Amino acid sequence: MPADRRACAALWSWTLALGCLLGLLGALLTNPAQADTRLDERTAAVPLYGHVDYLLDPRDEWALDDVLDASAPWRPSSERRDLGFGYVSGPVWLRMRVVSHAQTTHSWRLELDYASLDDVRLYDVGADGVRESQGGDTLPYAQRSISHRTPVFEITLAPGERRTLYLRVSSQGSMTLSGSLMNLADFERHSQVSYIAHALYCGVLVALGLYNLLLFLALRERPYLNYVLFMIAFAFSVLSLNGLGAQYVWPQAVPWSNRILPISLTLAALLAMIFARSFLDTRQWLPRLDRVLIALSCAAALALLGTMLLPVQNALQTMSLTGLLVTLTLLISSFVCVGYKVPGARLFALAWMMLLSGAVLLALRNFALIPSNFMTLYAMQIGSGLEMILLSFALAARFNELKRQKEAALQLNEKVLAQRVAERTEALETANRRLRDMALQDPLTGLANRTALQQQLEQALARSQRSGQLLAVMLIDLDGFKPINDQYGHAFGDRVLAQVAERLRYALRESDLPARLGGDEFVLVCETVLSPELATQLAQRVLQVLGESMSLEGQAISLGASIGIALSLGQEDATELIRRADAAMYRAKAAGRNRIELAPLPD
Structure with a gap:
């Protein structure tokens, strides 16, 4: 009997140990955590994807204490394709564990690439407690933790220090949370390059806008003015999208800064319709298509009103759908006009193909249907820059073609006029001859008088x-x-x-x-x-x-x-x-x- 009791006790002990092991395994599987990210002076930029865990909070019910709890349902970002969550309700939390292997106290920068995030809060948790920082485009520029066009936060670690970074991101727009953690020198180089690229882009827009405005003042051709108005509206949307607007143009425009993007981009779509009708002269060449464009312009005007009144998230979705619909319609219209040999239609079609490509990539990224990377993040700027340049060429080509047609029509009119003058002169000479003959002829006999x-x-x-x-x-x-x-x-x-x-x-x-x-x-x-x-x-x-x-x-x-x-x-x-x-x-x-x-x- 004692032997049987010892056997039962051993069996019970093994069963309990196995249960504890399985429970621990289950806990690990249900609450996984990324390994610490090692940082030193030579560490290159560390992308957040693959190094962070994420937690969705659709009801906006999690506070910092809740996410610090061991039972919080964190998931590794490596399970996802990327950190683009699309249009979701409620905040998204990111968690990243870092440890410093630097020889001295060192600073790093944590940057999120997407400038149109509304509210981004960093909770830097360490042995000394919690350090809180804030960013986002709904925050006045002067109140941001780091003065930058995108949400940027400073991470300072002493040698051997271990900290956990919690990012809470809430936004009415697309939750694109790609970003990097890099040392201060790399961040400054990265910032300089990005600012120079954006400055060049804005410089191209300004130069093209002023050039075509001068052409309008000189030629009084309405398409040039419509093109400039379209560029102005589109420039505001780009400034909002890349964060330069909130930094330089409307740093205190809270809370309207969150609506500038959908309003300006939808306005640009409406002005694009107006520009296309004047550029392609659809009223003369294709009256039926012109009526379709007028109807779509009215729909774009209603969408513009919606972006002012709807909740911001719905306004952004309306903006994306309106932009896609308008761009696709104008592309199809331009192909139709190419078939009818409308002046400038070929370059117009190519320009809208560029913009459509950028708009499609941006919309698909916003809806989290494609990965978020450099190409998809800046697809609109790249496509629109090419489109603006091509449209400027198209305006010049259209003007030259219309000038050639006018000259040809003028030459034809001169030829017809010359022919009519010759015919009239001949008729007058004939009449004069008849008059002379009548003056020198006897009307009764036809003999000389x-x-x-x-x-x-x-x-x-x-x-x-x-x-x-x-x-x-x-x-x-x-x-x-x-x-x-x-x-x-x-x-x-x-x-x-x-x-x-x-x-x-x-x-x-x-x-x-x-x-x-x-x-x-x-x-x-x-x-x-x-x-x-x-x-x-x-x-x-x-x-x-x-x-x-x-x-x-x-x-x-x-x-x-x-x-x-x-x-x-x-x-x-x-x-x-x-x-x-x-x-x-x-x-x-x-x-x-x-x-x-x-x-x-x-x-």
Whole structure:
């Protein structure tokens, strides 16, 4: 029996020991802790990820004493992909154990990379008690523990000292808690590089903004002004995002400093819509797309109002969704405009691809869907910087293209105008010729009138005088025309005169000029007449042609003519020559009509 009792006691002892071991193991598994982080003068920057534990406090019910308790549910950060928690309710606690292996008392800097964290408190717990520091963008800049654009805290350790760092972070925005612990010299170098990079970025924005503002003042092109307004709104959002705004522009703007980011970025989205409509001129090129952009602009305006009234976390989520929607819509619109060959659409599309890439990375990081690193943390700045530069090039390309199109249109208009002027000039010349012809033509017969006869006869006299060849002027008066005119009327008589004019053209040579003096009197100017006999023969032919019967309106009409011929070698004027021919014609009438009378040459 004693042996059995000893066996039972041993079994009980082993069972109890095994239970204690399992309990301790369970406690270790449920409350894991990171090993101490060793620090010395040569320690490089230590990232928080992998070296801290985290604790979620969704109901905001944990105080420092609670998290110091051994039963607090801490989890190692190595279980997570990174320290990006997205939009969560309540604070997030981080715990980091550090021990100094430096030879002397040394200072380190603990920095969180994301400047838009609202409230960050550091509880530095050691043997001497608790040291409390505070940072975050809702705290006036002058009250921050370390004057810096991001939450930064000083950690001072004596040689061999061991301390535990507790970070309590609460924010209405994305809980991006990536950061590093580094020595003072590394921190200063890191800060200088980051400030220089941000200064260069802001300098580019300022330079582009001023340049395009000057272009607007010089050219009065509305897209340049819309671009500058978009850049101003976007610059405020970037200043809020990287912490420079709270440091330099609005250091005392609490509590509005927490809303500047969603308000400015949503305003930038609205102004981007306005800029895109003016830049792409969708009202002219794509009216249907223009109506879509107007509707989206109204939605962006409502979202802007929401960012002013909604809780900050909802405002930030509204900002992210609005930015993504606007950027994606403008990218699709730019591709459509590229298809329609809208000026500057290609560079516009490329610029918005850059911004969309940055906005997508930023939004996905804010929602903790992708890791938080340098690229995703500064994706918006990188994408927007490239976008601003490309948009500036796009504005220049658009201006040059529109200038080229205007010049081409102007040249086309000048060409059309020149063609119209030429056509009008030709029409005027034709009209003038017709007017001259009408001024020199007899309207009834189409023969030369009295004015044309005077001009042609003077020129013929000058040629006759130079050449020494005879010039014959025949004056014809119709015999028997008055009874026909009286019997059949003036209209019938006019048709008879027109027939007489046709017969005169037929009887004469091509070089001869028939003219009508008026009534039933006609004049023939015949140059290069070799002899008086030839002039008489020509007159005989005319008399024969006119004597032939003509049929008009069923009536057989017969006419005769008395012809007086005056010859000249150019020594007299036209009036005298016609007077002599007229006298010879009257002698022909007096001698019995329907005959020819030749006036002798003057001495």
